[in-house]
Amino acid sequence: MKKVVSLVLALALTAAALLSGCAKKQERKVVNVYNWGENIDEGIFKIFEERTGIKVNYTTYESNEQLYAVLKMGGTNYDVIIPSDYMISRLIEEGMLEKLNFDNIPNFANIDDRYKNLEYDPTNEYSVPYTWGIVGLIYNTSMIDDEITSWSALFNPKYAGQILQFDNSRDAMATALFYLGYSVNTTNEAELYEAYELLVRQKPILQGYVMDQIYDKLEGGEAAIGPYYAGDALLMMENNPDLAFVVPEEGTNLFVDAMCIPKGAANKENAELFINFMCDTEIALRNMAVTCYATPVRTAYEALDEETRNNEIMFPKDDVLNRCEIYKNLPQATLNLYDELWVKLKS
Amino acid sequence: MKKPSIFGRLLMALVFIFLYAPIAVLIVFSFNSSKSRTVWTGFTFDWYVKLFQDTTIMNSLYVTLLVSVLAAVIATVAGTIAAVGIYNMKRSQRNAILALNNIPVINADIITGVSMSLLFVSAASVLTKLSLALSQLFGAKINLSFDLGFGTLLIAHITFNVPYVILSVLPKLRQLDNNLFEAAQDLGATWLQAFFKVIIPQIRPGIVNGLIIAFTMSIDDFVISYFTAGRVQTLSMTIYSMTKKRITPEINALSTLLFIVVLLMLIIINVRQASQEKKLKKNSSRSNELNEIIEYTKI
Numbered sequence: 001m002k003k004v005v006s007l008v009l010a011l012a013l014t015a016a017a018l019l020s021g022c023a024k025k026q027e028r029k030v031v032n033v034y035n036w037g038e039n040i041d042e043g044i045f046k047i048f049e050e051r052t053g054i055k056v057n058y059t060t061y062e063s064n065e066q067l068y069a070v071l072k073m074g075g076t077n078y079d080v081i082i083p084s085d086y087m088i089s090r091l092i093e094e095g096m097l098e099k100l101n102f103d104n105i106p107n108f109a110n111i112d113d114r115y116k117n118l119e120y121d122p123t124n125e126y127s128v129p130y131t132w133g134i135v136g137l138i139y140n141t142s143m144i145d146d147e148i149t150s151w152s153a154l155f156n157p158k159y160a161g162q163i164l165q166f167d168n169s170r171d172a173m174a175t176a177l178f179y180l181g182y183s184v185n186t187t188n189e190a191e192l193y194e195a196y197e198l199l200v201r202q203k204p205i206l207q208g209y210v211m212d213q214i215y216d217k218l219e220g221g222e223a224a225i226g227p228y229y230a231g232d233a234l235l236m237m238e239n240n241p242d243l244a245f246v247v248p249e250e251g252t253n254l255f256v257d258a259m260c261i262p263k264g265a266a267n268k269e270n271a272e273l274f275i276n277f278m279c280d281t282e283i284a285l286r287n288m289a290v291t292c293y294a295t296p297v298r299t300a301y302e303a304l305d306e307e308t309r310n311n312e313i314m315f316p317k318d319d320v321l322n323r324c325e326i327y328k329n330l331p332q333a334t335l336n337l338y339d340e341l342w343v344k345l346k347s
Numbered sequence: 348m349k350k351p352s353i354f355g356r357l358l359m360a361l362v363f364i365f366l367y368a369p370i371a372v373l374i375v376f377s378f379n380s381s382k383s384r385t386v387w388t389g390f391t392f393d394w395y396v397k398l399f400q401d402t403t404i405m406n407s408l409y410v411t412l413l414v415s416v417l418a419a420v421i422a423t424v425a426g427t428i429a430a431v432g433i434y435n436m437k438r439s440q441r442n443a444i445l446a447l448n449n450i451p452v453i454n455a456d457i458i459t460g461v462s463m464s465l466l467f468v469s470a471a472s473v474l475t476k477l478s479l480a481l482s483q484l485f486g487a488k489i490n491l492s493f494d495l496g497f498g499t500l501l502i503a504h505i506t507f508n509v510p511y512v513i514l515s516v517l518p519k520l521r522q523l524d525n526n527l528f529e530a531a532q533d534l535g536a537t538w539l540q541a542f543f544k545v546i547i548p549q550i551r552p553g554i555v556n557g558l559i560i561a562f563t564m565s566i567d568d569f570v571i572s573y574f575t576a577g578r579v580q581t582l583s584m585t586i587y588s589m590t591k592k593r594i595t596p597e598i599n600a601l602s603t604l605l606f607i608v609v610l611l612m613l614i615i616i617n618v619r620q621a622s623q624e625k626k627l628k629k630n631s632s633r634s635n636e637l638n639e640i641i642e643y644t645k646i
Binding site: 032039059060061078212235 | 589
């Protein structure tokens, strides 16, 4: 019996020691960052810790929707999140973001004016842009002889079995909406049904719905054409020089991922310091080298070599940008319709 | 024994190809100099170097191993004790408990995951309200609440591991001679001594089996971790989060290393078992000789 008592006491002691250890750790200054997978140069965390003494706890998610689910569920505490445009406006509408204190973010002045006050955050109180890019068509010039200029290529039976399509509802519907000449932010049910019908007709000529598998399929010559993000197109073209990237004439989607602070963040000031740090010229350049997405930090853009600055895939010219449309958050009824149509399409 | 037919051999070869070709491809592409998983661009060790510098992957590997080891050990202890208790119950009670024990095993992971995360979140919110009230009452800052994190992840893993341990220990208890325990007590052992020196060694294979199953279940798990890990990340969660861009070949490198470690462990265990069996055979043959001599002298 004595043994049991001493065992219980020993366990209690270790538990107490462990708990106090945890408590001590919490006193240390930290910032909890939640970002897309593979979307940052992790080497910069050390620099941030050296400069500010704040440790970065870094975790990753795979989609805006996952981020939203995690935030909505509660029970976790993040200080910096990096959602995309339409998700930011949704989070703002639902009161899930903190207003930023721009006094702590002097480097906001480095951001190009073009990327301030965008539709998703019109007064720019909640977000600081981190990366941006456009969607386009990537195709293999050795497999497709015609010059591709339009979204119609994705729906052309001539390339049956060689076409890839996005495996997420918003991006996939957007390819159809652009082709039909409608806004990607439409809430008109007739237009959405028309786009859906187009996707239904496209399904038999598709090789598949893909996200990151598109890399292997296009690089390896398994598929000939598919839509994806510009930064990723550059990476694919490095491995297969036959690949080309075009911005369809009907226009395309411009996406911006921006840094925000969720409501109730425990380390708001640390978060602002981190956001400020991310807008530093040198840090922005390091991140851009890893992500291959364009940076909105003007001073970083100016520091790039001429070849990169003139790369029209990474930094499209104004005439292209003027044809672009940013996703807005859709009303709940439309979101439900998207879900319903997407499930019907995929099943 | 009859030699296998050509068809049999072909089938076996096919089975092994399907089992090991993916691993072979994975290992080959961990040495590919580009990020591509289809185009071979040259040989490199870069991904192995980068792997050890990648803090996200290394952290999640650490979390995965730590949670698997802790959960497996704790679940084994708890499961063994539970199995002994269940074994000594009345038949009707035992069947009822075993039925309850089987439900989490058969149940879909996603249901376990979602329900656990709901439980944790609601418990946390109740505690938040409680600590708020207590803080007001005592005028000091009291925080009893918690965030989803390593603690909740560990609890979840222990929870889904325990039934497997019980299922692997119980059969060993059934094989046990009921009189052993009493015999040990008759010979002067306390019940604790009898339990640790007689019962535990007898059911050890079941315990070890349970430990290994629990460890593999934990290391494998994605769905339950996904819902309960909060701000920490297991390896499978990290890999999943890479699917918008492209899963880096560092993962290939890591998988290759894990594969080699498991292979080495299997080889060592097999070699040791083989040598132990040899020794056992030698000993038993020697004791046979001894017996014969004794028999002989008796006559």
